[in-house]
Amino acid sequence: MIMTYLEAIADGLRVAMRNDERVFMIGEDIGTYGGAFKLTKGFLEEFGPQRIMDAPISESAIIGAAIGASLNGMRPVAEMQFIDFITNGFNQLVTVAGTTAYRWSLPVPMVVRGPSGGGVGGNPFHSRNPENWFVHATGLKVVCPAFPADAKGLMMSAIRDNDPVIYFEHKGLYRKIKEDVPEGEYYVPLGKARIVRPGKHVSVIAYGSAVHMALEAAATLEAEGLDVEVIDIRSLVPFDEATVLDSVRRTGRAVVAHEAVLTGGFGGEIVARISEKAFTFLDAPVVRVAAFDSPTPFAPTLERAVLPNAGGIADAVRRTAAF
Amino acid sequence: MAKAKRPQQAPQAPVSSSTLSETERRELLRYMVMAREFDAAMLRLYRQGKAFGGVYSQLGNEAVSVGTAYALDTKADVLFPMHRNIGSHFVFGQDLDTLMVNHLARKGSQMRGTDGTGHYADPAKRIYGNVSHLGAMIPVAAGFVLASKMRGESCVALTYIGDGGAQVGEVHEALNFAAVQRLPLILVIENNQYAYSTPSSLEFACERLSDRALGYGIDGVTIDGTDVELVLATTRKAVERARRGEGPTLIETVTMRMRGHAEHDDFAYVPKAMLEEWAAKDPVERYAERLIADGVMSTESVKQLREETLAHMIAAIDRAVELPWPDAEEAFRNVFMDEVAQ
Numbered sequence A: 001m002i003m004t005y006l007e008a009i010a011d012g013l014r015v016a017m018r019n020d021e022r023v024f025m026i027g028e029d030i031g032t033y034g035g036a037f038k039l040t041k042g043f044l045e046e047f048g049p050q051r052i053m054d055a056p057i058s059e060s061a062i063i064g065a066a067i068g069a070s071l072n073g074m075r076p077v078a079e080m081q082f083i084d085f086i087t088n089g090f091n092q093l094v095t096v097a098g099t100t101a102y103r104w105s106l107p108v109p110m111v112v113r114g115p116s117g118g119g120v121g122g123n124p125f126h127s128r129n130p131e132n133w134f135v136h137a138t139g140l141k142v143v144c145p146a147f148p149a150d151a152k153g154l155m156m157s158a159i160r161d162n163d164p165v166i167y168f169e170h171k172g173l174y175r176k177i178k179e180d181v182p183e184g185e186y187y188v189p190l191g192k193a194r195i196v197r198p199g200k201h202v203s204v205i206a207y208g209s210a211v212h213m214a215l216e217a218a219a220t221l222e223a224e225g226l227d228v229e230v231i232d233i234r235s236l237v238p239f240d241e242a243t244v245l246d247s248v249r250r251t252g253r254a255v256v257a258h259e260a261v262l263t264g265g266f267g268g269e270i271v272a273r274i275s276e277k278a279f280t281f282l283d284a285p286v287v288r289v290a291a292f293d294s295p296t297p298f299a300p301t302l303e304r305a306v307l308p309n310a311g312g313i314a315d316a317v318r319r320t321a322a323f
Numbered sequence B: 001m002a003k004a005k006r007p008q009q010a011p012q013a014p015v016s017s018s019t020l021s022e023t024e025r026r027e028l029l030r031y032m033v034m035a036r037e038f039d040a041a042m043l044r045l046y047r048q049g050k051a052f053g054g055v056y057s058q059l060g061n062e063a064v065s066v067g068t069a070y071a072l073d074t075k076a077d078v079l080f081p082m083h084r085n086i087g088s089h090f091v092f093g094q095d096l097d098t099l100m101v102n103h104l105a106r107k108g109s110q111m112r113g114t115d116g117t118g119h120y121a122d123p124a125k126r127i128y129g130n131v132s133h134l135g136a137m138i139p140v141a142a143g144f145v146l147a148s149k150m151r152g153e154s155c156v157a158l159t160y161i162g163d164g165g166a167q168v169g170e171v172h173e174a175l176n177f178a179a180v181q182r183l184p185l186i187l188v189i190e191n192n193q194y195a196y197s198t199p200s201s202l203e204f205a206c207e208r209l210s211d212r213a214l215g216y217g218i219d220g221v222t223i224d225g226t227d228v229e230l231v232l233a234t235t236r237k238a239v240e241r242a243r244r245g246e247g248p249t250l251i252e253t254v255t256m257r258m259r260g261h262a263e264h265d266d267f268a269y270v271p272k273a274m275l276e277e278w279a280a281k282d283p284v285e286r287y288a289e290r291l292i293a294d295g296v297m298s299t300e301s302v303k304q305l306r307e308e309t310l311a312h313m314i315a316a317i318d319r320a321v322e323l324p325w326p327d328a329e330e331a332f333r334n335v336f337m338d339e340v341a342q
């Protein structure tokens, strides 16, 4: 069935809730209102207020309660109205959720999800891409889907997973990207990258919105005789190093792209792995394309200036190919 | 599920005869009308498709913003407003053009386009705007007056939070800290019955949010937020206490959010009867009527005030919306103070 990215996420949640009584959702305005982006529209009617729980504006209580419920047999999905508000629940995630398996050998099968990303005039507090904070935290799985089918499949896998998973949706993709999505139960494993577009000359490794920028760049570059391979890593933790290294060993050239800011971003980790494990295969230095190291500004002229785009990725590929 | 009773009606009776001068009373009405007509002008902009960012109406909150801010010394105290406090900005002397260029993030904004709406800081006007994260600025307001106190200066901080935002953990930490340090902080909890779509019954279970004051060992009171003179009198008492070194005060103002959370929200979840009930208690209309009844203003002068104010607001907004966007290069400057021209 053709679904938008938003519909596919909702479908994954709905199927998981129908199949498993232990799954419930907690968040702000997710019930009567159906969520700030209407992602949970109709959920309250189908599942009732116990399983679609409108919470007070208390992100650390929401996340902490999800941790507690998951220690006691449930599989909660906590929504952050905007992922930026995850900062208010940071301690619960980093200190409690991310250390529990290691200390107690007990599962914390919870998902924290919400809209991230810029490009929609969201202001500095509704535009962040904070995924890498949680990569560095240890003990948290981090998922960043780029396509509807993957979004559904990764959501269902995240809910079934026995570790805490932070699932970053990109709000700019919600209604922009559509494709055929398998009906019913559908699982995409965490930690498996996907070659979205095979190519011979340069590997572009990306996730989230940057995958779409990379595909647009690849289409432009095809006309210039450059055959670009685009890899969507889909999850940052676990990270599918093998698929990335295999690609780079074939092409000998790589560009790494994400919408999050450059310094301390996951791109640096990808480059380090390539450098450590595929150095002798490289014909050019690996180049990163990412946002400028600033908060995401509000005015459209400024926001456009700091965020990466297809043109920037195309330029990076050209430079890499010409090295 | 048994629910605690909600403070629909304010437990305090409004003051019957005014102790304010006629000038003060006219000024209170003028500021409230400014807030009211600012809303109307922003709504017009939104309907024209020219607004940028969310349009958060403060309709119904005029008496709270104006009555609280009016109790302060705007030259010495400090304002940490929230998203429905445009009236407070006006009382603190913010001019419309500065407000609008900041609000719409145009070239010349005090935030250079990096942020918008009421988030700006204007230290000269003693206004430090909010961030989107609810409650995040309350500890900051506490720290601001902590510094004043350390230097022996008299500075009271006035800040706000909603019935929803009051459930953020930082609010608790800030109040407790301010109580322990006896800081001159006034926190107004604007209970307008809804937090986005969430009714108070799903936000808190105490009968009054001001009950929490007891737990912090500070003064707390719940009042009718539609009565500007009551709001002013209550805040003045809190200001006096703060200046005497008696620490923070929690004031819960009960009102009704008369529109959606922002203009994209049709607020179908709010019972019509509730809106009708509160429409009858309209803070601006009621105060205008009161001033007319007391012979402080005439029907004609109120009408004229409203029309002139609206025209003024529309003109300022139309001027601002025609301004160019900031230059893209601004995006790459000032992440650190090293680059900020001093």
Ligand SMILES: Cc1ncc(C[n+]2csc(CCOP(=O)(O)OP(=O)(O)O)c2C)c(N)n1
Pocket: A028, A057, A059, A081, A085, A088, B084, B132, B133, B134, B161, B162, B163, B164, B165, B166, B168, B190, B192, B194, B195, B196, B257, B261
């Ligand atoms: C920490 C945090 N969580 C969630 C939000 C999203 N949000 C913005 S305003 C709002 C409702 C606020 O309600 P309330 O505090 O009652 O203020 P009101 O808008 O009613 O004046 C929500 C949930 C936020 N801004 N900050």
Ligand SMILES: [Mg+2]
Pocket: B162, B163, B164, B190, B191, B192, B193, B194, B195, B196, B257
């Ligand atoms: Mg409210």
